[in-house]
Amino acid sequence: MAEPSGKKILIPHSRPYLGEEEVKSAGEVIRSGHIAQGERVERFEKEFCRGLGLGRGAALSSGTAALYLSLSAMGVKPDDEVIIPSYVCTAVLHAVRRCGASPVLADVDPRTGNMDPSDAERRVSKRTRAMIVPHMFGLPADMDRLLELDIPVIEDCAQAVGSTWRGKPVGALGVASAYSFYATKVMTTGEGGMAVSGSRQLVDKIIDIRDYDKKEQDLHRFNFKMTDIQAGLGLVQISRLEFFIKRRREIAGIYTSAFAPLGLVLPPVDAGHIYFRYIIGLSGADDPEKWIQELKNKGIRCERPVFKPLHRYLGITGYPGTEKMYKRFISIPVYPALGQDQIDCVVQAVIEMRQKGKRI
Numbered sequence: 445m446a447e448p449s450g451k452k453i454l455i456p457h458s459r460p461y462l463g464e465e466e467v468k469s470a471g472e473v474i475r476s477g478h479i480a481q482g483e484r485v486e487r488f489e490k491e492f493c494r495g496l497g498l499g500r501g502a503a504l505s506s507g508t509a510a511l512y513l514s515l516s517a518m519g520v521k522p523d524d525e526v527i528i529p530s531y532v533c534t535a536v537l538h539a540v541r542r543c544g545a546s547p548v549l550a551d552v553d554p555r556t557g558n559m560d561p562s563d564a565e566r567r568v569s570k571r572t573r574a575m576i577v578p579h580m581f582g583l584p585a586d587m588d589r590l591l592e593l594d595i596p597v598i599e600d601c602a603q604a605v606g607s608t609w610r611g612k613p614v615g616a617l618g619v620a621s622a623y624s625f626y627a628t629k630v631m632t633t634g635e636g637g638m639a640v641s642g643s644r645q646l647v648d649k650i651i652d653i654r655d656y657d658k659k660e661q662d663l664h665r666f667n668f669k670m671t672d673i674q675a676g677l678g679l680v681q682i683s684r685l686e687f688f689i690k691r692r693r694e695i696a697g698i699y700t701s702a703f704a705p706l707g708l709v710l711p712p713v714d715a716g717h718i719y720f721r722y723i724i725g726l727s728g729a730d731d732p733e734k735w736i737q738e739l740k741n742k743g744i745r746c747e748r749p750v751f752k753p754l755h756r757y758l759g760i761t762g763y764p765g766t767e768k769m770y771k772r773f774i775s776i777p778v779y780p781a782l783g784q785d786q787i788d789c790v791v792q793a794v795i796e797m798r799q800k801g802k803r804i
């Protein structure tokens with residue numbers, strides 16, 4: 445199909461998978477007249493945690509809120525330090541800053557994009573109160589080595605719904621974990637998030653501080669609630685989750701077979717990977733910006749896997765692993781709403797880019 449201009453239809457970098465069931469479920473909530481946080485939010489929390497084998501959950505307005513409230517409930521406060529990776533979105537930085545605490549950046553392993561346990565260890569100080577460990581792009585971080593550092597870990601599972609580490613579900617390994625249900629995440633409620641923990645006490649605290657109404661006004665309270673309309677969407681998305689993950693792995697498998705001969709750096713093979721992103725590492729001579737532009741000209745939207753590393757925002761140096769990721773990698777479309785013809789189109793375009801690069 446071509447647009448009137450004759451330009452190819454753009455394949456978006458990501459897109460939610462939604463159907464009539466979501467429309468029906470949201471419609472039912474609206475017809476019921478109870479649209480704010482209520483019975484469906486509670487059901488969503490229970491079914492999400494039961495389905496993934498996690499502790500207990502508190503549904504929230506966003507993934508950033510889940511990180512912030514987890515830190516708050518753990519008692520992180522000004523003068524504390526929280527270790528976070530330098531290769532992640534700024535949501536993580538802001539969650540720490542909102543507590544008044546200082547973010548301390550650790551480098552990532554350029555083979556995985558995940559936090560490098562040895563570098564994290566070097567950043568530990570007397571003031572370190574917690575560590576936020578994202579499972580980047582759906583690939584589980586090295587939890588065994590990170591937990592050995594004996595710093596309370598909040599797992600950032602915003603990109604890793606259903607990922608596993610050595611057969612165990614991520615999100616159940618740290619003190620708490622944070623999920624995001626933003627439109628383009630693994631599953632969506634439009635905007636939304638969940639904080640999860642095996643500690644009932646911690647979740648009770650998060651449930652207490654997600655709201656301000658009819659409580660003691662002893663804290664800096666705010667409103668971080670999810671609505672029943674969002675939970676209605678979320679419940680349908682949970683029922684699709686197995687398919688979502690299966691399809692992500694299938695598409696990643698197609699890419700990996702097709703790209704194997706091209707001499708690109710492909711995602712590590714790991715049974716626990718759910719391929720929230722499929723990232724490819726270009727050779728030293730290739731410029732990611734140029735690839736992104738040329739793939740866009742072919743009708744395919746690609747992105748930097750992380751828009752800009754945190755140490756670059758903060759104007760600090762000493763993050764060679766992150767720099768390598770930033771300078772080499774691009775993220776190509778991988779999501780269950782992709783059609784077979786679109787997958788073929790992505791495969792063809794990447795092969796063409798590589799052949800062109802080799803001729804120069």
Ligand SMILES: *Cc1c(COP(=O)(O)O)cnc(C)c1O
Pocket residue numbers: 505506507508509532533535536578600602603623624625626636637
């Ligand atoms: C999306 C994301 C967040 C933030 O989630 P929001 O729901 O957008 O607030 C945090 N961490 C990571 C790794 C993410 O991908």
